[in-house]
Amino acid sequence: MTQTIDVRGCKTNVRRMGKGPTLLFLHGMRGLDDDPPFLRQLAARFDVVAPDHPGFGKSDDPAWLDSIGDLAYFYADFIEALSLREIHLVGHSIGGWIALQLAVRSCERLRSLSLVSSAGIRVKGIPRADTFMVSPEELGQLLFVDGKLAREFVERESDPQRFGFNFKNQVTSAKLTWQPRLCDPQLEKWLHRVSVPTFILWGDSDRVIPPQYAEALHAAIAGSTVKILPECGHVPTVEKPDEFVGAIAGFIEKAAS
Amino acid sequence: MRVFMFHLMPYQYMDMDYQKRYRAAWVVLPNTEFDPKKGHELYNRYLDELELCAELGFDGIAVNEHHQTAYGLMPSPVVMASALSRRTKDCKIAILGNAFGLREHPLTLAEEHAMIDNITAGRVITGMVRGVGCEYFSFGANPAQSHDRFHEAHDLVVRAWTEPGPFAFEGKFYNFEYVNVWPRPYQQPHPPIWAPSMGSLETIEWASHPSRKYVYLQNYSAVKSVQRYLTMYRAIAEKTWGYTAASEQLGWGAPTYLAETDAKARDEAQVHIESLFNKFLAKTPEMMFPPGYMSASSAANMEQHKKQIRGNVTVDGLIEQGIILCGSPKTVLARLTEAHKLLGFQNFLALLQFGTLPRDLTEKNIRLFAAEVMPALQRLTDKEFVGMDLAAAG
Numbered sequence: 001m002t003q004t005i006d007v008r009g010c011k012t013n014v015r016r017m018g019k020g021p022t023l024l025f026l027h028g029m030r031g032l033d034d035d036p037p038f039l040r041q042l043a044a045r046f047d048v049v050a051p052d053h054p055g056f057g058k059s060d061d062p063a064w065l066d067s068i069g070d071l072a073y074f075y076a077d078f079i080e081a082l083s084l085r086e087i088h089l090v091g092h093s094i095g096g097w098i099a100l101q102l103a104v105r106s107c108e109r110l111r112s113l114s115l116v117s118s119a120g121i122r123v124k125g126i127p128r129a130d131t132f133m134v135s136p137e138e139l140g141q142l143l144f145v146d147g148k149l150a151r152e153f154v155e156r157e158s159d160p161q162r163f164g165f166n167f168k169n170q171v172t173s174a175k176l177t178w179q180p181r182l183c184d185p186q187l188e189k190w191l192h193r194v195s196v197p198t199f200i201l202w203g204d205s206d207r208v209i210p211p212q213y214a215e216a217l218h219a220a221i222a223g224s225t226v227k228i229l230p231e232c233g234h235v236p237t238v239e240k241p242d243e244f245v246g247a248i249a250g251f252i253e254k255a256a257s
Numbered sequence: 258m259r260v261f262m263f264h265l266m267p268y269q270y271m272d273m274d275y276q277k278r279y280r281a282a283w284v285v286l287p288n289t290e291f292d293p294k295k296g297h298e299l300y301n302r303y304l305d306e307l308e309l310c311a312e313l314g315f316d317g318i319a320v321n322e323h324h325q326t327a328y329g330l331m332p333s334p335v336v337m338a339s340a341l342s343r344r345t346k347d348c349k350i351a352i353l354g355n356a357f358g359l360r361e362h363p364l365t366l367a368e369e370h371a372m373i374d375n376i377t378a379g380r381v382i383t384g385m386v387r388g389v390g391c392e393y394f395s396f397g398a399n400p401a402q403s404h405d406r407f408h409e410a411h412d413l414v415v416r417a418w419t420e421p422g423p424f425a426f427e428g429k430f431y432n433f434e435y436v437n438v439w440p441r442p443y444q445q446p447h448p449p450i451w452a453p454s455m456g457s458l459e460t461i462e463w464a465s466h467p468s469r470k471y472v473y474l475q476n477y478s479a480v481k482s483v484q485r486y487l488t489m490y491r492a493i494a495e496k497t498w499g500y501t502a503a504s505e506q507l508g509w510g511a512p513t514y515l516a517e518t519d520a521k522a523r524d525e526a527q528v529h530i531e532s533l534f535n536k537f538l539a540k541t542p543e544m545m546f547p548p549g550y551m552s553a554s555s556a557a558n559m560e561q562h563k564k565q566i567r568g569n570v571t572v573d574g575l576i577e578q579g580i581i582l583c584g585s586p587k588t589v590l591a592r593l594t595e596a597h598k599l600l601g602f603q604n605f606l607a608l609l610q611f612g613t614l615p616r617d618l619t620e621k622n623i624r625l626f627a628a629e630v631m632p633a634l635q636r637l638t639d640k641e642f643v644g645m646d647l648a649a650a651g
Contacts, residue, residue, distance in 0.1 A: 132394075132543065132548065133284075133285075133394065133543055133544065135541065135543060163557065164553070167548075167553050167556060168553075170548035170549075171401050171548045171549040172401070173548065174399065174401040174548035175399060175401035175549060178397070178399040178400065178401065179397045179398070179399055180397075181397075
């Protein structure tokens, strides 16, 4: 299910499974497990391509990586390397930010765009949480509404077996998002260039990137649609996997028709 | 041995119950907790204390940089060094350190150090540091680029001080068409550079490199750690770089408190030294070690250290571990002489004011130290050093 592909010298770990229209999933700051259940569910309907970003998980940490913009160009190369076309691009958190940076450069290979609890833009006066300042316990509470999921998150964060994985993901996340924190104030100037059907999916209780960001993206991207998931925090893929998969699949099936 | 007085200039009037309201005395402690009238009093008192040390024959006086904290009131140590430059005549003025890599334009600091070096006819010592983790929150500087940016800022500044200008600097973080620092530093090729640290293999490897041979200064550490890291410096110089490090390349900094007897010193120091470690220094692991600030191996080693900074520190524990020197002049001199025999460091920095230690006890401490400990230390040479014990670097 996972394979390593070489993108211009950067060894990239990619999960690939399922059949159907191509769905490229870009993960958030905490990286992606080998076989997350929500990807399995998506694979029932799509040809799912889910890489570890350079600097994350089992992919190389290349010397050229300095910014989210670098990752957008990387994914342009990645799409060419895998000859992907008619892509339904889905990005969560900073994965959404990468997806936006890619889309404003070119939507040529895209069929649709889904932004889930997405970082990227700045809404003045509505701060994003500083996930670097807080303890693992506080972060768990910021990320999830469900206390049990928050506790499981803390266990994973402090599991010595996961030290290397967590460390690598956190360092790269800091490198890419520290300043300005979790946004690019220049990005909103170019959102008019997003020319494919766009879906904005958010948890109503997202305390990392508040739901006002969903409204701001909706206002900036012509023809976009928004769905807010009730009783859901920043990670719908984990907190509301069925609703997440249903909403994404429903949007894509409509967009592709 | 050269003996320095090191001042942190804490905001002594901090509400000692602040932890009930805020997570740290750094970054998030609101500046409404600072009273400028008390600030006026403290700045002038602390400068008086450093000037007194200069009069009493210390080899140097030292200041340092921290931001957005009650721990130390010197976001710009250059301002303090400037104030001291015309009020002192012979002693070194050590800026330990300045975080050049936190600056968008490190040459502003290069200019300022060069100015003070000219004013004082070459009495400046330049400490170069990355800054503690908290500064990366305060400055919005990226901790994941900390090492690379520090090294590039260092290279830029040393070139600016030593190469004829103007020249262009083409780096990753810094790009300048015209590098042409006026004034040039008084000392040639440039002011001595020191590398203060709480213990880091990366810093030791960098500082000990034959092209640098910078003074490595170990701060806030149990005497066992001091032994480990100073020996590591000598061992790396010998084995990796192929030269014998001079004892002048090594320094130790420690809070130091003297009174007439050991018991009296302990009792007088207790509440004040405990305020330093439990209140002023207290911060969360997340603030201390933001992602990328430390390498993976150092971060794994730091797990132990994280537990230490969470714990409640006592004066007796600090004395026992040798993190502080506290006792009668005879006791403290014996400890330092013994440590010098084992480690051979030729620079000692005494933190003679710490935490809430008030004016009268600070002055008493300074005078006792200057009269009864310092002269004997200043006479110590490499002859008393027994030689490197490589096992101590393990």
